[in-house]
Amino acid sequence: MDTFERLESNVRGYCRDFPTTFATARGATLTDIHGDEFIDFFAGAGVLNYGHNPPALKQHLIDYLMNDGVVHALDMSTVAKKKFLETFDRLILKPRGFDYKMMFTGPTGTNAVEAALKLARKVTQRHNVVSFTNGFHGMTLGALALTGNSGKRAGAGVPLGNVSHMPYCDYLGSEADTIGALERFLEDSSSGMDLPAAFILETVQAEGGVNVATRTWLQQLAQLAAQYDVLLIVDDIQVGCGRTGPFFSFETYGLEPDIVCLSKSLSGYGLPMALTLMKPELDIFNPGEHNGTFRGHNPAFVTATAALEEFWSDDRLTRKVNTDAKRIRDVMLDLASECDAEVRGRGMITGMQFENAKAASQISKKAFQQGLIIETAGPKGEVLKALPPLTISDDELTRGLEIMAASVKEVMCKDFVEAG
Template sequence: MDIFEALESNVRGYCRTFPAIFNTAKDHLMIDEDGNRYIDFFAGAGSLNYGHNPEPLKRKLIEYLSKDGITHALDMSTCAKREFLTTFNDVILEPRGLDYKVMFPGPTGTNSVEAALKLARKVTGRHNVVSFTNGFHGMTLGSLALTGNGGKRAGAGVPLANVTHMPFCNYLGSEADTIANLERYLEDSSSGMDLPAAFIIETVQAEGGVNVATKQWLVDLFALAKKYDVLVIVDDIQVGCGRTGPFFSFEPFSLQPDIVCLSKSLSGYGLPFALTLMKPELDVFEPGEHNGTFRGHNAAFVTATASIKEYWEDDSLSRKVNRHSKIIRDVLLDIAAEFDGELEVRGRGMIQGIQFQDPAIATSISKEAYSRGLIIETSGPSDEVVKLLPPLTICESALIEGLEILKESALAVQKTPTCVS
């Protein structure tokens, strides 16, 4: 029995899907202990938008550590924090006309969401929060209450309360007006819905199956929030930091959320790091009212600062994402055309996927791709969507190579009768 089976909890998951023992990684590649190379279309579940061990960030991190730069300081002021805040404001916020205060919660995405929930409830004095079908916001109790997935929710072991789940964009079909449906609940005092403190949304529901909110749906939701004095929280944890093209996924729609949650690729290096951004008038926490031992991860400040300077001082990365997005979509459409039935290709930027009617097909494609040297995961309520999350910085030749493996894997599964419904 190996050490993982002997000692590690049964709760482990990804190692069952991708059972190699990985040793090193660089850019778009992961290498196992036997020297086998895998193209990574998973990117740490979106935590490695700039690939594995990006050189400009690694150099800055090594330099910082070699001169005994402070690594842990709770929320005390440090030089590394000052440089991050200055760079984040000068390069990310101000050019986009965004006026936010920056809160450092604990270092993970769910910490950011929990802080946003507490803040919204404190500001409004209301307890209810509206989340949307197929949303995923984290695994701690507050964020888990927002999450739609029944299997994840069941792990809580207690009732998950103070949240109302409403239909996401196109959840009831493209003809249904889910915003009008939501407003009917809000305007009717007998609907059973308490006026919420906030709406929390992902503009692209990543874990929920790469479900994309349309521009009009988002614009209407923000207008509805304003009409009823409800805050809007955008969870940009997986689809922010350039995943859809711009730094924030909501940028193309000229919208300014009240609160924004960031994590995953914020550090740029896979180091745990999260922010909760809030409009200045919402900055109402008393000192220490929400805290955590690992808020303010200084090593992550260093790599996050380096990533912003390296990738976001111009729009070259966004333009690259847009170019690669078209390449990805064309290949996915080709794959979809090989299967019977109506398969949906969906996504924005470099988070895209194919929804299969039979979830077994998506799972089989992921397994087949792994056997051929490509790491790619599934998502959706029944894991029916093959989801692509390549590093944003991947070179075009490697992207095409990975897409060819994906296409070969899909065709191999398509020819296997037991995998086709």
Template sequence: MESNVRSYCRSFPTIFTRAKDHLLFDEQGRSFIDFFAGAGSLNYGHNNDVIKSALLEYLSADGVTHALDMSTAAKRDLLQAMQDVLLAPRGLDYKVMFPGPTGTNAVESALKLARKVTGRANVIAFTNGFHGMTLGSLAMTGNSGKRAGAGVALSDASHMPFCDYFDADTDTISLIESYLSDNSSGIEPPAAFIVETVQAEGGVNVASKKWLQRLAALAKKVGALLIMDDIQVGCGRTGPFFSFEFAGIKPDIVCLSKSFSGYGLPLAVVLMKPELDAFQPGEHNGTFRGHNPAFVTATAALRNYWQDDQLSLAVNSKAKKIKATLLDLAEAYGADVRGRGLIQGIQFHEEDVSAKISRAAFGRGLIIETAGPNDEVVKTLPPLTIAEDALDNGLKILVDSVREVMGSPRTKKPAQSMASADEVSG
């Protein structure tokens, strides 16, 4: 009965019945180590005990489930936790908007807000970027296959080359600045730039600290806002809570979703500098923007995991282990490695190899997906809280799966890493 549009169930053809921490279990009783983590929405694993306890207590007390944007204790507690744990310690001053339940809702509202504030229509996105599947966010997305599903023109967007899109020596920021300073370039002055610090779906492409700093400066120079899409790589995925922290920048607007709820419940937020809070009451809304159970789990995640830097340090340690494994494989098979924190990938240059490795890994008990415009990158995306022995076992399965598909090592060429060591560790 299910539509032909289904996708992930084709990659992982079994029926799952339960999940706990880093494991998924199917009807046959088989267990699978999860290196996919709900496409990054399960940073704290499946059914995290601490977060689940808060949710069950709230539901057992008949806490409000649905409230549109009416005031509730659950919302108040989340806003206070965001101020106490996220914003004040980092010297960030943002207003908070609840736009709807998913990442694309956050992006759509950020685009509308930037256009309203600046009076401009054009938004500059980047090659290989992914920002969502509704029409506004899809216009910012580079992947031609996803764009083809729109059925209408995707307008008011210009796509520019991301960091190292051509090669490490091409200065893409200067290139973009040249377009914007030339009144015959055909590029309209932008309302905003929208960017990911690590292009997760686009192939685990990493923006350098210097590139991000120069992009922020360029946005300010041309009167555009900087929208940071931290939907997949925020919430600690790269080490610090926000993926842009390492660059020392303060975006005008930040989009969060996926792991922000902490439990896989739908929840998205938009952070905006106070002077940008320009929507009139009800000018942007959504029936499920007041998802109170997700407010409860998000609060529990913030209070339990982000009061100190212990989780960030653990992510950095595990990231080094993943990188070492991927670099060994890359050296043996002439592949490239890229990523930061616990989102890292390895690109094989033979066609369809990455998909074959994903299938072989599934057969051995590991769920791992591919990324990139042609699914050429095997992407590691385990829960941030994964136990060390589980991480080791998952990496061993990955190595065995690569060897199964690729055969004996073909080369001892030094492996290429697309990010410096400090960027990989966050």
């Protein structure tokens, strides 16, 4: 590890939690340079919903490159882009009755969020945006202003403004009416809140601690947005592309957001790709008004198209997610009953929140020593977050759950609880 310590910036993070050098990966298994294998319950923070190096996607990518397919084209028209646009419309938008224009932004999720913010402010001619406690939307300045975590916000070095932070769903307890509170701020001209251009939210706050919004809360928020002519932006970057079961995390709630942000697993292969969906009437950007050098990464279009054809031509993946999600949740519920923890999540993003804030990181460390990569989430890292590939095999899932359970039991022994 000396090379990384000597030459790479101190800002690197995940390598400190998982201190080895990885060499190969396939499915839900990573192998390091020593030949040690690790079950992956992290999946690139949601980038690898279809696993590492999925064979069908890999072959499409290899064929495209071997035929000298265009790799970089800014926002010029290419065969690869045309196929993606048509396939996304045919397999994702039309079956759900959605009508969106597609905007290719810079290569990552925060770029999709920045584009959404700029568009919402341009359309409404308002500057303020409402985001929600414990939300995470990216690390560039506009997206970071939306983010709740004080540690991440501190890295900006400048004031982060033009955002009002309001309580998310059950942030104040399940009995509190957080929608009512938000409405009171909007209707009272003396509340101090400028009428926002948009509300932006995650239906499941992944980095924020696997906090799940209820159907009622989401529907009431959408109604409030319509009532006050505020645009509704859903950040589906980590919990979209099937993570909760359906392709979009919000579709089973009857929502049709004005703007949707996608990235992470959109390319299907770990290639950088981000997309901002907007209702057609909102598409008022002038040519070149928002751009970026890497907003049209054609290899990502190729693998994204292959992923849509492979996994979204029918409902097999959704049914698998629902089945595997129950297995994960059942194991976590059994563990939680033994060690003072709370289980939360939807689909294949499931978390255990521990009373002792140090427990989750200790469990993650212990799991890594036994061959499982699993991360933590929440304001204090108090949530153990299971985020395996949606395509994980039965054997890999079984082995991963066994290691997770053993690690929880080992860490949550009497000595640890007393010492904590």
